[in-house]
Amino acid sequence: MAATSGKIIHNGFIAKHCQQNRQFSTQYRRDYPALILRNLLPLKGGKLLRTGISANHLRFLSKYQNGYHNRGTIYCNAAETSAVSSLDKVDFHKLQNGSDIRGVAVAGIEGEPVTLTEPVAEAIGAGFAEWLLEKKKPDGSTCLRISIGHDSRISAQMLQDAVSRGIASAGLDIVHYGLASTPAMFDSTLTEDDEFLCPVDGSIMITASHLPYNRNGFKFFTSAGGLGKADIKDILHRAAKNYEGSGKRASPTVTRVDYMTIYTSDLVNAVRKAAGDIEKPLEGFHIIVDAGNGAGGFFAAKVLEPLGAVTTGSQFLEPDGLFPNHIPNPEDKTAMKAITQAVLDNKADLGIIFDTDVDRSAAVDSTGREFNRNRLIALMSAIVLEEHPGTTIVTDSVTSDGLTTFIEEKLGGKHHRFKRGYKNVIDEAVRLNTVGEESHLAIETSGHGALKENHWLDDGAYLMVKLLNKLAAARTSGMGGGSKVLTDLVEGLQEAEVAVELRLKIDQNHEDLKGRPFREYGEAVLRHLENVTDTDQKLQKAPINHEGVRVSGFGGWFLLRLSLHDPVLPLNIEAPTKDDAVKLGLAVLAAVKDFPALDFSPLSKFTQQS
Ligand SMILES: O=P(O)(O)OC[C@H]1O[C@H](O)[C@H](O)[C@@H](O)[C@@H]1O
Numbered sequence: 001m002a003a004t005s006g007k008i009i010h011n012g013f014i015a016k017h018c019q020q021n022r023q024f025s026t027q028y029r030r031d032y033p034a035l036i037l038r039n040l041l042p043l044k045g046g047k048l049l050r051t052g053i054s055a056n057h058l059r060f061l062s063k064y065q066n067g068y069h070n071r072g073t074i075y076c077n078a079a080e081t082s083a084v085s086s087l088d089k090v091d092f093h094k095l096q097n098g099s100d101i102r103g104v105a106v107a108g109i110e111g112e113p114v115t116l117t118e119p120v121a122e123a124i125g126a127g128f129a130e131w132l133l134e135k136k137k138p139d140g141s142t143c144l145r146i147s148i149g150h151d152s153r154i155s156a157q158m159l160q161d162a163v164s165r166g167i168a169s170a171g172l173d174i175v176h177y178g179l180a181s182t183p184a185m186f187d188s189t190l191t192e193d194d195e196f197l198c199p200v201d202g203s204i205m206i207t208a209s210h211l212p213y214n215r216n217g218f219k220f221f222t223s224a225g226g227l228g229k230a231d232i233k234d235i236l237h238r239a240a241k242n243y244e245g246s247g248k249r250a251s252p253t254v255t256r257v258d259y260m261t262i263y264t265s266d267l268v269n270a271v272r273k274a275a276g277d278i279e280k281p282l283e284g285f286h287i288i289v290d291a292g293n294g295a296g297g298f299f300a301a302k303v304l305e306p307l308g309a310v311t312t313g314s315q316f317l318e319p320d321g322l323f324p325n326h327i328p329n330p331e332d333k334t335a336m337k338a339i340t341q342a343v344l345d346n347k348a349d350l351g352i353i354f355d356t357d358v359d360r361s362a363a364v365d366s367t368g369r370e371f372n373r374n375r376l377i378a379l380m381s382a383i384v385l386e387e388h389p390g391t392t393i394v395t396d397s398v399t400s401d402g403l404t405t406f407i408e409e410k411l412g413g414k415h416h417r418f419k420r421g422y423k424n425v426i427d428e429a430v431r432l433n434t435v436g437e438e439s440h441l442a443i444e445t446s447g448h449g450a451l452k453e454n455h456w457l458d459d460g461a462y463l464m465v466k467l468l469n470k471l472a473a474a475r476t477s478g479m480g481g482g483s484k485v486l487t488d489l490v491e492g493l494q495e496a497e498v499a500v501e502l503r504l505k506i507d508q509n510h511e512d513l514k515g516r517p518f519r520e521y522g523e524a525v526l527r528h529l530e531n532v533t534d535t536d537q538k539l540q541k542a543p544i545n546h547e548g549v550r551v552s553g554f555g556g557w558f559l560l561r562l563s564l565h566d567p568v569l570p571l572n573i574e575a576p577t578k579d580d581a582v583k584l585g586l587a588v589l590a591a592v593k594d595f596p597a598l599d600f601s602p603l604s605k606f607t608q609q610s
Contacts, residue, residue, distance in 0.1 A: 090120055092240040095217075095546055096232050099423045102208050102217035106153035109214050114214055116155070119161040119243060125166025125204075127239035128220055131231065132202045133170065135222070145173040145197060147188045147259065150206035151179025151295040151357045152319030155216045157347035159206050163218070166242070168252030175200060177259040179319055181295050181358035182207060183459035183574045185265040186221040196257055199223060203270050207295075207357040210329035213322050219357075225456060226423055267465050271307055274469035280308025281472035283455035286348040290315045290339040292328025293320035296354030299461060307468070313346035315339075328355050330362035330372050330447040340368045350471070350483045352464050355414050359422075361460030361466055365483040373445045374403045375490055376463075380449060382489040384441045385411045392437055394429040395446040396420045397547040398501070398533040401557055402494035407571050419547040421564050422448035425454050496556060496574035498581040502602040506567040510597030518567040525569060525595050529560055539587060551587075554580035558588060571603065582607050 002079035043449025061173030095103045095115060101124060103116035119321055129146065138144055146167055150156035164174050175197050177184070185205040191198040202222050208215040210280040220227040220235070226234075275281030288308045302601030304311050315338070316325045326335045330353050343351035343364045362372035371379050381393045385407075393407055394415040407415040418428045422444050428443035433452070442456070443449035449463045450456045467486060474485035506518045513521050530549045533539045542550040563570055571588060575581035585607040591599050 001018050005324040011469070013100075014159055017529050023145075023474065026499065037372060038166075048140070055191055067138065070217040077103065083109045090115070090117075090243060092120075092123075092243070095120075095124075095235070096229070096236055097217065099226055099232055100217050100219050101232060101236070102215060102497065105153070105159060105208075105216035106212055108214075112214060118158060120239070121159045121162035122166040122169075123239040124218060124235065125163030126169050126242045127167070127201065127237075128204065129134040129167045129170035129172045129217075130238050130242075131235050132172070132222070136201055138201075143173050144201040147173060147175045147177055147185060147200040147203045148206065149177035149185045149204075149379070151181075151258070152179065152218050152293060152321045153206070153208065153356075154321035156206050156321070159216055159218075163204060163206070164252040164254060165250055168250035172201075174252050174254045175498070176254050176256045176291065178256070179262070179295055180205070180260055181298075181459075181461065182219055183359055183457050183461060184260055185219070186457050187263055187266075188259055189221050190457075191262060192491070193262065196262055197255060198259075198262075208326050209357055209359075210239070210332070210355050219313040221516075225426070225485060228427075228459070230425065235411050238603070250360070260298055260302070264298055267461060268306050270462075270465050271468050271472060273304075275472040275476055278472070280306075281476070282468060283308030284475075285350070285471060286310045286346065287467065287468075288315070288339065288342050288346060288348045288351045288493075289313050289317065290335070290342060290351065290353040291317050292326055292335060292354070292356065293318060293323050294328035294354060294356035294358070295319065296356075296358040296461070299352065299358075303461070303465075304468075307472075313348060314343055323356075324576070328353075330355060330360055331445075336362065336364070336370055336372060336421060337340070340364050340370065344368050350354035350467070350486075354446065354460050359458050359459050361449075361464050362447050363486075365466065367486045367487070369487065371467075371486065372401045372447060374495065375493065376447065376508050377403055377443050377445065378406050378490045378493045379406050379486060379562050380441060380443055380463060381411055381413060383418075383470055383601065384451070385413045388438070388440045390414070390438075391441070392429075392432055392439040394418055394439055394442040396422075396446070397545075397550070397561060398445050398559060400494075400496060400499070400574055402496065406490075407610060412453065417511040417544075418544070420444070420561065422446070422450075422458050426450045426458060430456060439456055484558075497576055498556075498578050499574045500572070500581065501550075502571045502573075503563070504569045504571060504592070504603060505599045507597045508567050512595065519562060521595070521597060522562045522567075522569055525592055525598060526560060529588065529591040533587065536587065551584075553587070554583045556584055558584045560588060569598065582609075 015537040085481045095101050095267060104112045104114050105116040119491040132144055136144055148159055148160055167174055182205045185203040188198055188200050189203050200339045205219040208217040249427060271281060272278060287304050287313060289300040293316045300311040300314045300317055326338050329335050335353060339351040349366050354361050362376055364370050377395055386389060390412060397420050406412045406597050418425055425442040425444055429439040432439045440452045447460060448458050454462050470485055479485055506521055508518050526549050532591050539551045539553040546557055550559040554575060558571055558573045560571045572585050573581050575584055585603055589600060589603050589607055592598055
């Protein structure tokens, strides 16, 4: 969604940030009475003491931090940032996580020292600003502008202020959006709207997606999309230099913009337009949202309700960076159980669940059947193939054989199974279009998904808008209410009785690595597995495969591959029965047990169960 019309700024004001002590304090401007916070939090000289913040205090702070209220000035240090001294030597490259930056931002968990300190974040902010200057090469008359948003994590404000100082040191303008979603941040690089100071030249989302509360990180965008691995490496390289250099300190001038107003009104307008310009196309539908206390709570009040839907029974809409109810993650079984139960208890038509930063989503129909993983891809493929017959659907590597059959035989499309990683999948769909193969959907089993019609924006909320369009259109054409229209669309998708993912860890300190990086070791395991399966008559290697070793046999399949981020070999097995799945597991076990640095105990355990 990229807005192009003029709109009114809400909450727009200028906030000047004062120069801060490099090691300790972060200044927040709030109109919540400073006294209340002072009573609750241990203060010393206008700053929080750096020890003894209890879980309750953190919870209070996490909720409090996410309001849009401003003015009164409070000096505090929301998250403890110095388990390592702030000027300790830092290996910046270890903060790279594929095409994101991630680290530990809150102290207190044993064995997880803080790596994302204020000085580190400040150096990263400066690194991104320098990278952007080099990319855009503005002439002297223009000043580049960067938008910054964050999810509900308790370290969000601390990191936001620190990256802002870094950006200001490079002389760029800064716009704060407050609590926002990752897709909204990308959207702000595309939207043309002077009043909202858009488009921005670059954008930063402060999030660590579904990871635990003590982690945090950064995602970066320009109008060309999310930055790739090489760009992140470059930014971290620059950050390391900034961190070591003396670096000039800057007091950023920040403009606050309620960008989520633009973003949500675009989502609302998309549904209205698809329904033939009806004001309340979802009137009479009961739809429940579960935001898992992440940033997605807006979807109930700002998207569904204006469209006429009833949202009672929605849960965990309040931002709470300690995630007290469940992990905001549609891949998590507890999270899916929570939304399913809410739909059944409230006799709702549909349930919608988001991850923390709303770039991933899943749904549940009125009978409690989940639309996630392969079923969500099947549903989205059905919708997109109705609009674009024959188009190619690009997915990640762990998708099922049943999905391929469904897309190709039932829907008449083409399934291009590529690699794991949302950026890989999106980039591949973009590439296919450039070489003449039409593709309109790139989607992962993780719940990430992007459409060509939506600028290839990786947006969990927009995926849900496509489902809402379908509900609204079905009712308009007299096809009856409820989510049956969606359930009917995935009719015929074959789903395996047994579907497991086992994650086999590589011990990086094991002598069998002989000092090699874990990736080399993992690749050696994969090569060996490939050779062994080549000689087994009962197994057939997938003729086209872009990642790891994918093999069919015993009516099912397995895929062993290297994790995108971790020293782990994830193994997916799908089969019609447990016995068949065990046979596939035993074939893998026979090959990997020659590698002592690999912890294959989850696989041994799986093959012993019958
Ligand atoms: O390779 P894995 O460890 O399974 O992780 C892969 C996943 O990592 C992150 O969560 C990305 O956001 C996903 O796009 C990706 O699929």
